[in-house]
Amino acid sequence: MYERIQQPEMTDPVMLVAFDGWIDAGSAGTGALDWIIGDAQPFIRFDSDELFDFRDQRPMHELREGVIEAFDWPGVTMTAVHVGGRDLIVLTGTEPALRWRRFVRAVAELASEMGVVELIGIGGIPWAAPHTRPIPVITTASDPGRIPASDERPEGLIRVPAAVSRAIEVELTSSGVPAMGFWARVPHYVGVDMYAAALALVERIGRHLGIDFETSSLAAEADAQRIHLDAITEARPDIAAMVERLEAVADQEMPTSGEDLASEIERFLRNRPADGGFPD
Numbered sequence: 063m064y065e066r067i068q069q070p071e072m073t074d075p076v077m078l079v080a081f082d083g084w085i086d087a088g089s090a091g092t093g094a095l096d097w098i099i100g101d102a103q104p105f106i107r108f109d110s111d112e113l114f115d116f117r118d119q120r121p122m123h124e125l126r127e128g129v130i131e132a133f134d135w136p137g138v139t140m141t142a143v144h145v146g147g148r149d150l151i152v153l154t155g156t157e158p159a160l161r162w163r164r165f166v167r168a169v170a171e172l173a174s175e176m177g178v179v180e181l182i183g184i185g186g187i188p189w190a191a192p193h194t195r196p197i198p199v200i201t202t203a204s205d206p207g208r209i210p211a212s213d214e215r216p217e218g219l220i221r222v223p224a225a226v227s228r229a230i231e232v233e234l235t236s237s238g239v240p241a242m243g244f245w246a247r248v249p250h251y252v253g254v255d256m257y258a259a260a261l262a263l264v265e266r267i268g269r270h271l272g273i274d275f276e277t278s279s280l281a282a283e284a285d286a287q288r289i290h291l292d293a294i295t296e297a298r299p300d301i302a303a304m305v306e307r308l309e310a311v312a313d314q315e316m317p318t319s320g321e322d323l324a325s326e327i328e329r330f331l332r333n334r335p336a337d338g339g340f341p342d
Contacts, residue, residue, distance in 0.1 A: 063161075063168045064108045070142035075149040076180045076271060077173055077234075081138070081157035084225045088248035088256030090186030094263040095154045097280055104139035106172065113138065113158035113165060138165075140172065146273030151178065157226055165226065170233045181234050181241040182270070183227045184263045186256070189247035192308035193291050197262040202243035204235040242270060251304065252291065257284040 078098065080091030114136050124132040138155035151173075158165050173181075191198070201213040209215050231241045244266045246259040261280045268275045295302050 068105045072149040074179045075151045077151045077178045079153045079183045079227045083157045085185040087186035087188040088259045090246040090259035091184040093260035104141045106140035108138040110137045166229045166233045183243045186246045186248040188250040191247045192305045193249045197259045198247045199266045200245045204241040
């Protein structure tokens with residue numbers, strides 16, 4: 063199921079999990095973890111042949127002047143990072159398409175072997191939210207008592223198709239590992255990587271773990287993207303009118319219900335434009 067490249071020395075590590083695709087609108091979760099990883103190299107590499115149907119999740123290649131320069135297989139890795147006095151294990155990549163149960167058991171065995179003390183899943187939820195307001199982050203947990211009173215949480219019952227990250231959470235919490243989840247509300251009309259959402263998740267992880275991440279480079283990316291989106295909005299009266307309506311709703315600070323979350327995800331998937339959202 064996986065290759066062990068090295069054996070890092072870790073003390074009470076926290077496992078951070080995000081996969082692209084489902085529940086990763088704007089690449090919020092994977093973007094945040096890619097930023098946290100930086101130049102660190104993985105110590106576990108899962109076998110892509112075991113986890114993917116390559117006709118469904120095809121490898122990507124790059125051609126220059128008719129010559130292949132790069133060929134990238136979809137994959138999943140674990141990377142060890144030490145930051146702010148904490149050891150972190152980052153599990154990320156393309157969400158597996160095959161053998162979820164074997165994969166989840168393998169992750170749980172590795173977590174037990176390395177003494178993982180907490181699991182944090184992150185991602186992005188497509189939402190009717192404007193890009194002109196701070197990105198809200200919704201909190202979930204394996205025990206409702208772990209959610210700070212100041213955090214926004216889903217209300218009521220939510221029933222949607224699960225991501226493999228949630229299957230990992232169920233497996234680890236069944237063995238006594240507590241779990242948290244941080245989910246950025248990503249403007250549904252922005253069809254590109256949303257740097258502000260990734261930044262919001264990095265900052266929320268930092269507050270939870272007591273880590274002071276140095277986020278100036280990511281914040282600069284978010285600021286530059288905000289300027290670009292503002293320019294597009296100003297040039298498109300139809301988009302400007304939509305953003306104004308979303309601002310009016312956001313400023314009312316309406317609570318989040320499980321029903322609202324489910325309907326927003328379903329609406330996003332059903333009505334997502336073929337061109338991916340915002341034009342370039």
